[in-house]
Each structure stands twice: as structure tokens, then as C-alpha cells.
Amino acid sequence: MTQSLNSQVPSGPLETKWLNYRDHLKLVAPNNRRKFEILVVGSGLAGASAAATLGEAGYNVKCFCFQDSPRRAHSISAQGGINAAKNYRNDGDSTFRLFYDTIKGGDFRSREANVYRLAEVSNEIIDQAVAQGVPFAREYGGLLDNRSFGGAQVARTFYARGQTGQQLLLGAYQALSRQIAAGTVKMFPRTEMLDVVVDEGRARGIVTRDLVTGAVESHAGHAVVLATGGYSNVYYLSTNAMACNATAIWRAHRRGAMLANPCFTQIHPTCIPQSGENQSKLTLMSESLRNDGRIWVPTSADDTRAARDIPESDRDYYLERRYPSFGNLVPRDVASRNAKSVVDEGRGVGALKNGVYLDFADAIGRLGRDAIEEKYGNLFEMYERITGENPYGVPMRIYPAPHYTMGGLWVDYNMMSNVDGLFVIGEANFSDHGANRLGASALMQGLADGYFVLPYTLASYLAPHLGERVATDTEPFRKTEAEVSGLIRGFLDSKGKRTVDSFHRELGHIVRDECGMSRSEPGLKKALEKIPALREEFHENLNLSGGDGLNLSLERAGRVADFFELAELMCIDALDRRESCGGHFREESQTQEGEAKRDDENFTHVSAWEYTGNLSEPKLHKEALDFEAVQLTQRSYK
């Protein structure tokens, strides 16, 4: 091994690890903080909360986002809510229970100490957000309301109508705006990071491109923080915003940062099915709909009748049939896989036979239309707007869609990658969700990292570097900048025939088919032949118009080029992990009833991949996962 992975998890009992560790971290005195330059890439929940907090502390921060305003980062789209162990409902919740549900939901493929810390700081997040004026739902007494969410038996989810993500992001954005006004944070909107500058094993800065003028620039810092989100858009169609991309983490990977568990992706069960080939994204319908909707498909693949004309006897409520105790409320991965299997059998519904019914007829009959409208009115309206169908009259059609990526850059307990000085927070890292993320925990993790973890661990990293000069006039900066410019020039000089999107669509098809809800050795091997071949064609036959100023095709070309490389690593990782766990279902590893079967003996580890210069032969490093506080159990929802 050229590099070893040290998780830096402190010793001591789980309950006091973080507090004790915090007590012994190094500090930077208030009057010295302004002597440090910190680069934060991304302005979603993780990036904005980190940049604001570091600015408040007195550091010099530069924050970068490709959107026109930090308020638009994709965290804004989160609907459901944010978990915290407040136990306001007096229903027995605790830090331990939140920790346990999260680690179990992740199918025991995450680091115990990280997950416990996440649960531990969850309450502070709610306090902070409320103090900022985040308009969480309240009860008549004026206190905060909670609701329950998948994978938990307590009501611990705080929510803000169907837009918890927007409200939390606006809280962080407002805190960030305050620091921009105070001059501690300098904001660079419409600016995309295209590379990390690594010198002698340490991150020294980044190279960016101004998306309006096209100018390629370098920024130096004492530390670089990546908060650039997930990579679901590798599938082309996903619930992610159009410009979400993997470029920052992939460029960091190529500079030495290891990428952990890239095959751990989450396919969300309740999304609106694709309506045609020109579709650009998939829209999530809140998971809460499964509380009242019944999922079914026709018993026979040849049934062409309209939904309402199909009698009960010819319907298959397959989740209720297969999982009598959880029924329509099985976890996300189980619901998704089952939908795929009935659609693969040819029993899908809709013109393209690519969905399953989510039927509210019984609920409307039982509770009345008004009750359903009060609960889900805005979702029904959204559904109608997109599909043109009225879900009060005909059942909704839903199908799973790529939604979240648990994999990401490997980080230690301090949120630092294996590259010195390169920190990774939020969805961009791999750390807290294992093989499957529970609902309402993405917002929690982004804000935990940015508000309450990174500011401590980063200070401790910076302390010994006081007084060090940072500058962009060094050879590594010049070299990296030249490489970035060369890459851009290469795209602009393309004289091929196919558009960026046509390549992205085809790549998405391959990854969706072979590394989506269900993976097998033959399928993955097929993908591993197709991806490099298509990538080669992409570099030879790309048609790109426009110049080196504002050029949206050029932006997409760079992102798709990186998706091509990441896709191959995802498949390599999926092939290597010959077990089923969480969202990763290997067909070779299932129980007799066709359920996911974990292999704890051989796969209780994090797979961290090192870039070797050869995309097809990355080097695997394993971080063993040790469990002190929990017992590994096989999940069962029968």
C-alpha cells in the first residue's frame, strides 16, 4: 500500500468520544484567525453553513458556487424534513436511538463514531436554525411540531411544509450573506471549480473558471473545503438539479483523494416516471404519499384496460402481498427494487409501461377527498401540473429514480480526505449514511458538518500552519492552471458529430441498467466494456459549438467527461462488492425469498479507491468497520 487509511477515530466510549476529542483539539486564537485563507467550494447546506460559521469566527473565507446565487444550491429542493433527537414528543427518542436508526438504515456500512456524532449534534442544528428564523412547522401552543418518517418508530422529523430544504438553506444563506456584508466571506457566484492544486501531498488551492467571462483563475488557501454535493446525475435522469455534477470530487480524486463506496447510490421509490426521450429530469413525489396510497400493477402483463376498469381480482398489490407487516411502507431500497421487478416482468403501467400505480381511491373513500387534499394537496397539484392527470380521479403513476449518493470522497473523523488540507463535507463525502440513507438525514448531515464539526476540526488542522504564506505564483499552480486551460481548449477544438447530451443520455442508460437498482456480475462486466468505449467516442466525436466565454455546452462537456470516468469506478466498486447491502443489490447475493443478503464476513469495510493513472485499474484500500455499540443484524421487513 502506498497510502494507509487512518480514520482518526478517537478512543474511549462512543458517548463521549466527540466531547473528549473536541476538548483536546488545537485552537486558533481569535486575533490569528484573519491570517488564514480558507476556500469553500459549494454553497448548499454544508458549504454555506461552513463558510458562514468560519466567517463569524474571523477567518478569511472565499466561497464559490456555479449558480448565480448561493441561495440556489440543490439542498433547496429537499422536501421532507430534518431529523433531530429532541424527544419533544416524549416517545422515547434519544441520541442513541437516532444513531442506531441511522446506522441500521445504512445497513451497517458506515463508521460508528461518525454516525454517533451526527446524532449528537442534531439538536444543536435545530436550535441554530430556529434562532435564524427558519419557519419550522409549529403546533397551536407555539412549540415546534414533529412528524414521523421512514425507518423510525419515533416522531423526530422537523419540517417546513414541503420545503424544508429551501427554508434551511435560506437560513444558512442569510447567515452567509451577513458575513459577505461583514467582509469575512468573499462570494464567487457563477464560478466553477475545475481542479485542486496539490503540492507535496498538500492541498494548496483550487483552479476555477468564471462561467460568464471564461477566465481561468487560481485561488490559494491554507485549506480547501469541498461541499459540492452528490453525483446522481451520472445516471443522466435523476432527481438532482440539472447542473449537479461530480467534477470537484472527481478532480480531487485524480489528484490523490480516495473515493469511497462509489457504488452506494440511493434510488428513491416515489418519482414521476419518464414521459419521453426528451425528458431532462425526474421529479420526486414525497415519500409521505406511501402512508395513504396503495401500490399495485395489473396481475397480467397483457392488461391494457384503464386503471379504474381493472377489477380488484386482476390487481396485484405486490408490496402488501410480499411484505404483509410493512406493506407499502417498506424502506426505500426494497420498494424501489420491487417496482423494478414488476415493470421488468412487463406489468408496468402508463403509455410507456414504465411505472406502477399509487392509488388513493381507498384512502379517499375512507377519509374523504377533503382530508386527502389537506394532507397532500400541493403534491397532487404538482403531479397534475407535470403529468396532466388528476390523481383524485386516476391513480398516480410512480417509478424509482436516482436521488442521493452515499458514496463520495473518503474522509477521516476530522472530515479531511487523505490529501492533507483537503476537507470534504455534506453529500460530497462518504461518511455517515453507509449503504442507504434514511429520510430526513441528508439535511441533518450537511448542517452538522458545516456548523458543528468542520469548524472545530479545521481549526485544529490550521493551528500549526500559522504564519505560512499562501500564494498562487508557484509552479504547481501554473502547471494545474495550464492543464485546466488545455482541457478546455481540447473541448473547444472538438470537431465531432454528437452533442454532449446525446453522450450523457447514453451513459446514463448504461449506468442505470447495470449499476442501478440491481447489479450482477455479467451486467457490470458488460458496462465496464461499454463505458470506456463510449468515453473514447466522446473524446473523438464530440460536437461542441461556442467560444471560451459563456458557453453552457462547454460546461456540460467537462462535467460529462468526469461522469464517464466516475461511472467506470462505480461499476468496478459494484463488481468488487459481492454482497447486497442497502441500496446496493447484487443479484448473486440474495436470500431464497429474493431479499438482499449482506456478507458481513467479507465486506464489513469501506472500499476506498485510489487513482493510479489508469482508469480501469484503480487501487483498492479497505477501511475495516468496527462496531462496539451495535450488533449487526439482517434487516427484515416481512
Place this chain on the structure above:
Amino acid sequence: MKLTLQVWRQERADAPGSLQTYVVDDISPDESFLEMLDVLNERLEEKGERPIAFDHDCREGICGACSMMVNGQAHGPRTRTTTCQLHMREFDDGDVILIEPWRATAFPVIQDLMVDRFAFDRIIQAGGYISVNTGSAPEANLMMVPKDDADLAFDGATCIGCGACVAQCPNTAAQLYTAAKIGHLNLYPQGQPERDERTVGMVEQMESELFGSCSNFRECEAVCPKGISIDWIARMNRDYLKAKLKGVNRR
């Protein structure tokens, strides 16, 4: 569907622009308006022409990036709907559709349909926050907020910052945006200590930008994709007047 599009094309902020006509066919009524533009753009790229630049991101009506006038209406013909959520079934085969960028001096065109909305960010920077450093917050339930206030505050907080209100206003006023932002924070107990300074700071920042003044046309509320009411403007004006009578000046 076959459609004729008249699209505003402008290379740079300082270059002259003009309407160009494009014909797109084979459009499905189930496609979204932006997907229809994607199709056109891909065809332009295949011909070696520069695709039409427009802002967009989440495509589910919450990020507030998409911003275009469709047949003279901000976000197009469907009420309470952003352009990204507008679908082609709202149009008829053979329609001629006029597509322009937000038209406001305070939102200069960057290219084609893409405009610069940093003025909105600057209004927030002038006081659109509650000053609470990370770590100093009290226990969340110590602050009780009457449910009616919380619900009302939410109606203001639901603003997605798209700028349709400004674009539709004959005066290009930013009152609705600014008022919704001020109103949300001013309704909360946490927002009281800075209430006057926030109001004065944000209003005066708004006035220092190149927005026009409000003369109650109510176009803003008609096109707001989140249905934000102009009642907020009355609240803002009242708060501003009270603050000024107390002699509060911008920090």
C-alpha cells in the same frame, strides 16, 4: 406539436440583441417548456450554432433560477407555476411563442435569456438575516411562536427569489421580494431586536439599486409562482415608516 419561437438573442451584456425566429417540431405535449428549449438547443448545436442561454437548475419550481417572459408573462401563462414546471400541453399546435429575458434595468442581460440578479443578494446582505453566530442559539423551544404568526411568516418565506415580480412590474419595482423577506423575519420573536435596522437597511438598499418604485399595479402578486400577496408590501411600508419616525438610519 409544431411551434414557432421568437427568442431574444444577445451575445453579451454590451452587445445589441434581437428577436430570432425558430421553428421546432416533434414536441410532445408532455414535455416541459424548458425541455422544448433543450430540444431546440440540441438541434442548434448539431447545426454548429450557439445554443440559447437560459438559467435553470432544479426544474421542480423551487430553486428560482429559471426566468423568462413567455408571451409577455413572467414564467408563462399558468398561474403559480415557474417556467420549469410549465408544460407544453398549455400550448396549441402551431402556436407562435415569444420568449424574452426578464426586462429590468436592475437585472442586466448576461446573454440571451440569462440575467444578473445579484441585486437581490445585495438586498439580503443589507439586513435580511437574524444575527446569531453558530453555537450561540438557545434551546429551540424556549422561543414560542404563535402558530398563526408562524404560518403567516411562512407565506413570506416561501419566496424563491426568481425575480418574476420585478420582471412583470411596469415599474420594475422589487417591493414584493423585499417585503416578503423583511416580513418573514419581522414576524418572528427572534427577528425583533434588529427589526428597524433590517427594514431600513433592506428598503434603502433596494432603493439604491436600479429598481423602480411601487405604484400598486399588483402585477407582481399575479405572476408570483408562490402566490405571495402584496399585503406584505403594506407591512413593509408600515415597518419602514415606524423605523424612520424613530430616527433609525442605515448602519
